[in-house]
Amino acid sequence: MNFRFKKSYFNTFFGVLIALLVLSCNSLWKDSPREEPLARVGETYLYIEEVEPFLTANMTKEDSTSFITDYINTWASKQLLLSKAKINLAEDKLMEYDALVNNYRTDLYTRAYKEALVQQGSDSLVSRSQMEDFYEQEKENFKLKEKIISLRFIELPLQFINKETVISKLKSFKDEDIRYLDSIGVQFKKLNFNDSIWVSASRVREEIPPLTLENQDRYLKKSQFFELQDS
Numbered sequence: 001m002n003f004r005f006k007k008s009y010f011n012t013f014f015g016v017l018i019a020l021l022v023l024s025c026n027s028l029w030k031d032s033p034r035e036e037p038l039a040r041v042g043e044t045y046l047y048i049e050e051v052e053p054f055l056t057a058n059m060t061k062e063d064s065t066s067f068i069t070d071y072i073n074t075w076a077s078k079q080l081l082l083s084k085a086k087i088n089l090a091e092d093k094l095m096e097y098d099a100l101v102n103n104y105r106t107d108l109y110t111r112a113y114k115e116a117l118v119q120q121g122s123d124s125l126v127s128r129s130q131m132e133d134f135y136e137q138e139k140e141n142f143k144l145k146e147k148i149i150s151l152r153f154i155e156l157p158l159q160f161i162n163k164e165t166v167i168s169k170l171k172s173f174k175d176e177d178i179r180y181l182d183s184i185g186v187q188f189k190k191l192n193f194n195d196s197i198w199v200s201a202s203r204v205r206e207e208i209p210p211l212t213l214e215n216q217d218r219y220l221k222k223s224q225f226f227e228l229q230d231s
Contacts (some may be wrong), residue, residue: 039072041079046072147201149220153208154181155190158229171225 026135037045039055051071055064086094154170156163166184178193185191190207201220205211210228211219219226 038068039076041076042083043202044079044083074217114131147164147216147220148198149201150195151204151220152193152195152197153191154188157187157189160187167227 001066037047038051039046051068054071055067059067089097097130152173154166156166160166162184166181169181173193181191181193201216203212204220205216208228210230219228
């Protein structure tokens with residue numbers, strides 16, 4: 001059985017969309033000539049191949065008919081709104097939105113391409129010797145522009161009573177020490193126990209004001225405990 005869709009007509013912006021009649025959906029799976037659109041709004045056409053990807057094999061004829069009708073009406077509504085927007089919006093706004101659409105399209109394509117490259121790369125095994133060779137060849141590109149540090153620290157009020165206990169716990173830092181320090185953490189002015197994260201020296205200086213660019217090399221050394229006091 002063959003079918004055809006009747007074109008939709010629109011009287012005004014708020015006009016009623018005429019539901020398109022479907023005699024049979026069997027031929028949806030057949031090739032449709034490009035010159036026979038399902039619907040038209042102005043100079044914009046909707047073709048059957050644009051709808052086919054949304055149809056599933058388990059749809060009944062009635063389901064397909066209902067889906068296609070709803071799809072066409074929704075598509076036509078959007079096209080009608082779009083055409084009205086292009087007529088009524090200012091030229092500079094149209095240019096702005098066109099630029100945003102073009103940028104978004106570019107971002108989508110480039111992001112998808114990058115993800116495909118990453119996926120392709122993750123499928124390839126790289127030996128340790130290959131990584132070492134690459135590092136030796138590109139060593140200059142791996143140099144840091146600034147010293148990075150991992151540390152834990154506590155800032156205490158000047159009149160804090162149990163300072164020696166806190167220092168001992170901070171140095172030992174076993175599970176029971178961490179629980180103790182957490183339990184009295186409200187008494188500290190600042191604290192950072194996450195010493196697995198590397199941060200820049202400038203960030204550390206921001207958090208610990210007595211540290212300066214001039215004295216940081218004296219204090220920020222490997223496996224060193226130090227105590228500073230501000231004014």
